[in-house]
Amino acid sequence: MGLSGRAAKAAILRGGVAGAAATVVLIGLGCQQTQSTNHGSASPRPPTLPTRQHTSAPHTTAAPTSAPATWPRSAAPRTIPSVRTFTPESGPGWKPSGNSRVVADLRGPLADEARMIADELGLHTASGAPHRGDLSLAVAPGQGGGAEGYTLTVRKGSARVTGPATAGVFYGTRTVKQALASGGKLPEGVIHDRPDRSQRGLNLDIARKFYTAGWIEARLRQMADLKLNQLGLHFSDDQGFRIQSDTHPEIVSAQHLTKAQVRRIVGLARQLHITVVPEIDSPGHLGAVIRRHPDLQLRNAGGTSFQGDVDISKPASARIVDQLMREYAPLFPGRYWHLGADEYLALTVKDPEASFPQLVAAAHRKYGARATVQDLATGWLNDRAAVARALGKEPKAWNDGFFSGGVITPDKNIQVEYWTGRTKWPARPPVEYLREGRNVVNLNSEYLYYVLGQPNGFFYPTGKRIYAEWTPGTLRGTQPVSDKQLTGPSRVLGARFAVWSDQPGAQTEQQVARGIRLPLAALSQRLWDPGNPPLSWSAFIRLADQLGV
Secondary structure, three states: OOOOOOOOOHHHHHOOHHHHHHHOOOOOOOOOOOOOOOOOOOOOOOOOOOOOOOOOOOOOOOOOOOOOOOOOEOOOOOOOOOOOEEEEOEOOOEOOOOOOEEEOOOOOOOHHHHHHHHHHHOOEEEOOOOOOOOEEEEEOOOOOOOOOOEEEEEEOOEEEEEEOOHHHHHHHHHHHHHHHHHHOOEOOEEEEEOOOOOEEEEEEEOOOOOOOHHHHHHHHHHHHHOOOOEEEEEEEOOOOEOEOOOOOHHHOOOOOEOHHHHHHHHHHHHHOOOEEEEEEEEOOOOHHHHHHOHHHEEEOOOOOEEEEEEOOOOHHHHHHHHHHHHHHHHHOOOOEEEEEOOOOHHHOOOOHHHHOHHHHHHHHHHHOOOOOHHHHHHHHHHHHHHHHHHOOOEEEEEHHHOOOOOOOOOOOOOEEEEOOOOOOOOOOOHHHHHHOOOOEEEOOOOOOEEEOOOOOOOOOOOHHHHHHOOOOOOOOOOOOOOOHHHOOOOOEEEEEEEEEOOOHHHOOHHHHHHHHHHHHHHHHHHHHOOOOOOOOHHHHHHHHHHHOO
16 A cells, blocks of 8 residues: 644643633634534553642632623634534623632542643642633533534533543533634534544554654644544554564664553554554564565465565464564554555466465365355455454455455455455455445545655645545445445444655655645544535634644
């Protein structure tokens, strides 16, 4: 298969919106609608990363403010992604004052969320009952909207975020942060908000290009402000293997992440409600492993080797991949494991059975006389998926690792990550996977592939095209799947924007960050709210610049 630091305005929030909000300059944006619109068990939390100390400050009643007898009806806050439903009311709204606190149960599940938003707004935290002028956070188990939904109520000089789970409350705090940056205050009224798609994120190839831990952590913070919730890490390929290994240290590249660095990345991700999805691609894209284990190299009957491909007729090939999966599973405690499975070159030749007699013989031994090389590859996929499940993971794989018409059928419970319509051999259209009852995640190479150096006809995708043209149901090329019943949120689970490092020297870390900033913002909008974006593209860019996302 073949991501700049944030804008300086983000410093307004880190330096304390409480002091800066009143001086925010409103720039000309196409404002969102002011009337009500409607477009349609928690894991243990890691220790809070080091921040400034928060103490519960004694509360004093705010002095009465002179106010007009009546207030105009409020306008929806300007955020990325935009809020889905806002019911305006008349009132002064809310912004931090000298007496404001962030109130939550600081011994409960929202302690991290409370401390984070307090740090960003320059406020103290407190437990107990909220007072006028406070921002309060609470989990409301019976509230609707799903685990990532929230309600933000601004009324009578106070603000309150509630949600059925901690993730939703966290996203409510992201809305608070952005609304203060864009408008200087939270508007009076009630927001009901939730995402349309459950998987929303970034896929990062750190195998072919080394990215520093600090750079990855910066991307996580950027993603969190955009309400993105998934980071895919492709850390093994032909060019490199980028995470420290204890079972096979010989395969690790000189530039790599230590396990301590990965633990910090994963800990920050969990604090930001982002799941890190590890990927060890196999049986292709294993060149870094093969360099140290040349006996695993796939060769045809004439002795020609196939770069990055292991010989899946050899038990040692499966053994080393499974050992690595078992080693890394505790390092990545999230729900998913990516198996890869794309571009196995043995299946790209004209006659795989004639070219690879050893693969045919292994297929016959395992699956019977009618089995082919395709069946052996499908069996490899199913066997690795079984290992992932035994490790408590839900498996994913690239769409070109799923074949039809064989003796062996790919496991129905592997999520299909659809990327390709550009390969040298025929690629099955996305509708086939959907009609088979499979769930799909969208990584459409036409819109969502940022391939360094732009080789093989790829080009750097723009946020504008994603914002204006792409939909979750547009899985291949530019045309969405026509049957919308097949592409709803329960079938097309979401999407990730993918950075592939084919030509690692083509861009620096800083250039990648600048290049992917607006595409990520556009993707967040399209995955959160299925309706037409409320702003023009030029207004969206101005808002992104103002918010520092």
